[in-house]
Amino acid sequence: MLSIQTIRENPQWVIERLKVKNFDASEMIDLVIDLDSQKRETQKMLDDHLAESNRLSKEIALCFKEGNKAEADSLKFRSQELKSVSKALEAGMSKLVVRIHDLMVQLPNLPQEGVPAGRTPDDNEEVESHGQMPALAQDALPHWELAAKYDIIDFELGSKVTGAGFPFYKGKGAKLQRALITFFLDQAAEAGYTEYQTPLAVNEDSAYGTGQLPDKDGQMYCITDDQLWLIPTSEVTLTNIFRDVILRESDFPIKITAYSPCFRREAGSYGKDVRGLNRLHQFDKVEIVQVTNPERSNQALEEMREHAASLIRKLNLPYRVLKLCGGDMSFASAMTYDFEVFSAAQKRWLEVSSVSNFESFQANRMKLRYKNADGKSVQAHTLNGSALALPRIVAALLENNQTPQGIIIPEVLRRYTGFDLID
RNA sequence: GGAGAGAUGGCAGAGUGGUCGAAUGCGGCGGUCUUGAAAACCGUUGGGUGUAACAGCCCCGGGGGUUCGAAUCCCUCUCUCUCCGCCA
Structure with missing residues (x-):
């Protein structure tokens, strides 16, 4: 499997190299790059939500220590809301990960520069x-x-x-x-x-x-x-x-x-x-x-x-x-x-x-x-x-x-x- | 095949719901000391993702669940060990 970095950084070059293997990768590469940027965006949002959840959990623990039950309950409620959003984001993430992976495993390795072009x-x-x-x-x-x-x-x-x-x-x-x-x-x-x-x-x-x-x-x-x-x-x-x-x-x-x-x-x-x-x-x-x-x-x-x-x-x-x-x-x-x-x-x-x-x-x-x-x-x-x-x-x-x-x-x-x- | 026990960082081994990514020891790396080495002492020491760099996020065999919160509770799979059976 090619590394996603290679594809991100040099999509045109990857497409050119794969032509030597008679493999037209242009559509797949475009799709991979698009899905990858969606994935990264989703990842960022998900991480932010998780960070907030983690923060709230610590706060809740503190409230319990201080015996502030009312505050704890309201924080719990907020945390639950966050969690449902996180779940949705996570589901979207794993869908993207699977789609990207399915495409990536279909891409052949890049031939070295010295490899002759040809079909048979x-x-x-x-x-x-x-x-x-x-x-x-x-x-x-x-x-x-x-x-x-x-x-x-x-x-x-x-x-x-x-x-x-x-x-x-x-x-x-x-x-x-x-x-x-x-x-x-x-x-x-x-x-x-x-x-x-x-x-x-x-x-x-x-x-x-x-x-x-x-x-x-x-x-x-x-x-x-x-x-x-x-x-x-x-x-x-x-x-x-x-x-x-x-x-x-x-x-x-x-x-x-x-x-x-x-x-x-x-x-x-x-x-x-x-x-x-x-x-x-x-x-x-x-x-x-x-x-x-x-x-x-x-x-x-x-x-x-x-x-x-x-x-x-x-x-x-x-x-x-x-x-x-x-x-x-x-x-x-x-x-x-x-x-x-x-x-x-x-x-x-x-x-x-x-x-x-x-x-x-x-x-x-x-x-x-x-x-x-x-x-x-x-x-x-x-x-x-x-x-x-x-x-x-x-x-x-x-x-x-x-x-x-x-x-x-x-x-x-x-x-x-x-x-x-x-x- | 039957019965039971277990899986935590390179290794050993704590941790049974709330600053635990994780004590402690060994090993590794750096330093002090030494002509050099050993010993001793001090410091440091997992992986991934992400960032210009931080931050953040994920990972305590794999997957799923409960919970505001899981190494810790539940389900499931895999593997390892002990005993019994079978057997090259």
């Missing part, structure tokens, strides 16, 4: 590419066929036991999953991230805090009986650790990581996008999160970008990094890099990581602050990124590393898998 993924800007495209044989197989051939992933069994998009991993396939998770976590630890194991479900406040609610609830699985949501990423649990927290500047940078399964409904997806491992309802991911002060957050973003890139390099996969255009960025992000690996048999780029700086957008929502040098509490900045999401990495590894003898396991993973070939 075609407008994203490639900022880095690395690695050789593998030269595969003519009869190279897509990963879902390789998975069946070597009996390492069973999609049909998942469909039977749970539903489409919930695969079983089996034998060397299961071990490969475990190896990747451990490899990613070890690398994160080496980069200074503290490992967490978090709950896999969150309450409504948390889902709201990172922005999944109020309007992205269609993407999450909900446990209605207990009003819990399955996490779509451990970003939700990791970031909500800091909900309603006031940190000290010396706590920065906070760097934390977690492996978790992620649950996504992915309503509306279809076709080749959901084939095999390309898009699942449950998948594994190692997430990295940083909380830091505003001055350092872009530096932190670059550091996280390099971390994700180094993982892909170590796995020997060809990849490219895209700076997302305004239209392709998420609601909450101010700057996002996407990482795509090339999955050679499908001949497709697959997104395996997304690293974002949310600046104070999430922090404002969840009241995450820190005390700066002046002793003022100000909003911290939050960032997160995948490091990395497993299924598409597995897809690319299977496809790119296939040989007549079997699938070759990258050097760095062998100490974790205990084997160097899937055959």
Whole structure:
């Protein structure tokens, strides 16, 4: 959520910035500003009435002490009158607060100056590419066929036991999953991230805090009986650790990581996008999160970008990094890099990581602050990124590393898998 | 799941209707003393909103109610602890 101060002080600038995200905010901003000034006016009146009530109460107490009952009764009467006015003002206030809030949560985060304008993924800007495209044989197989051939992933069994998009991993396939998770976590630890194991479900406040609610609830699985949501990423649990927290500047940078399964409904997806491992309802991911002060957050973003890139390099996969255009960025992000690996048999780029700086957008929502040098509490900045999401990495590894003898396991993973070939 | 107890400032812990935003202790910060440190002593020390700065207003787990007035009384929710049951 943007801060109301930003909107108050610079409405035109906010509108301009949001155009980069193809969001026409002019009407909403006007309305917010109007409601906000009404709110402030009402607040002032209400405060004055309350001040008078407080004063009268003290006077009444004094009258009782002096035994002046008649005076006390007349003051009581006045106080009651005041109170009914206060009640009306208060009702008006809370209506305004709700209306303002409802509008505010609909405003996306402002993209940074460097974010390219654009509407579709075609407008994203490639900022880095690395690695050789593998030269595969003519009869190279897509990963879902390789998975069946070597009996390492069973999609049909998942469909039977749970539903489409919930695969079983089996034998060397299961071990490969475990190896990747451990490899990613070890690398994160080496980069200074503290490992967490978090709950896999969150309450409504948390889902709201990172922005999944109020309007992205269609993407999450909900446990209605207990009003819990399955996490779509451990970003939700990791970031909500800091909900309603006031940190000290010396706590920065906070760097934390977690492996978790992620649950996504992915309503509306279809076709080749959901084939095999390309898009699942449950998948594994190692997430990295940083909380830091505003001055350092872009530096932190670059550091996280390099971390994700180094993982892909170590796995020997060809990849490219895209700076997302305004239209392709998420609601909450101010700057996002996407990482795509090339999955050679499908001949497709697959997104395996997304690293974002949310600046104070999430922090404002969840009241995450820190005390700066002046002793003022100000909003911290939050960032997160995948490091990395497993299924598409597995897809690319299977496809790119296939040989007549079997699938070759990258050097760095062998100490974790205990084997160097899937055959 | 059943029975009971509780939730107060960074922590501990007073406060059961009227200058209580809250005693006291610890911790933190500043100072005196010291070559330096410790100890001792003195001072200071919650959050939010608002203002040019004051003032004012709100906050004693969350929400609602009673009252002129609520940390204190009532209702409700959440959480914690103790005992019993069940259980990886």
